[in-house]
Amino acid sequence: VTPAAIRFFNNEAGFSEANALALCSIGRSTKRADDPRYIGNKGIGWKSVFKITPRPQVHSRGFRLAFDATDASGLGYIVPRPAEPLTGWDGRGTVVVLPLEAGGGAALRELRVALSDLRPSLLLFLRQLRS
Numbered sequence: 001v002t003p004a005a006i007r008f009f010n011n012e013a014g015f016s017e018a019n020a021l022a023l024c025s026i027g028r029s030t031k032r033a034d035d036p037r038y039i040g041n042k043g044i045g046w047k048s049v050f051k052i053t054p055r056p057q058v059h060s061r062g063f064r065l066a067f068d069a070t071d072a073s074g075l076g077y078i079v080p081r082p083a084e085p086l087t088g089w090d091g092r093g094t095v096v097v098l099p100l101e102a103g104g105g106a107a108l109r110e111l112r113v114a115l116s117d118l119r120p121s122l123l124l125f126l127r128q129l130r131s
Helices: 017-023 046-051 105-116 120-125
Strands: 005-010 057-060 063-066 094-099
Touching: 017 057, 017 063
Parallel strands: none
Antiparallel strands: 005 094, 057 063, 057 094
């Protein structure tokens, strides 16, 4: 977390083409609802990043996707575009970048409050979490 952006790193295998397409759609998840290894499968969870930033990015394998909710193209939905290469990333896993707008301190404060409100008992339900 920096004043300019929030970055999430995941050491998973990275996105496939189907994963990238699912991220850009609603209801086209690659995750099955009956698979206990995953949460979410309706395409709504990813959309929640727009509460933090209008310009999220995903860097995974060969995919570099940039979204812009402020695009005034009139299409009525957010179309991903190629993102600039991410500095300091070795290309492994997946990185989600949430750039903060100027004065983004409010979004950062909201996120910190939300994270501090998480109860330790939540860990009991995160079966895939490993130290």
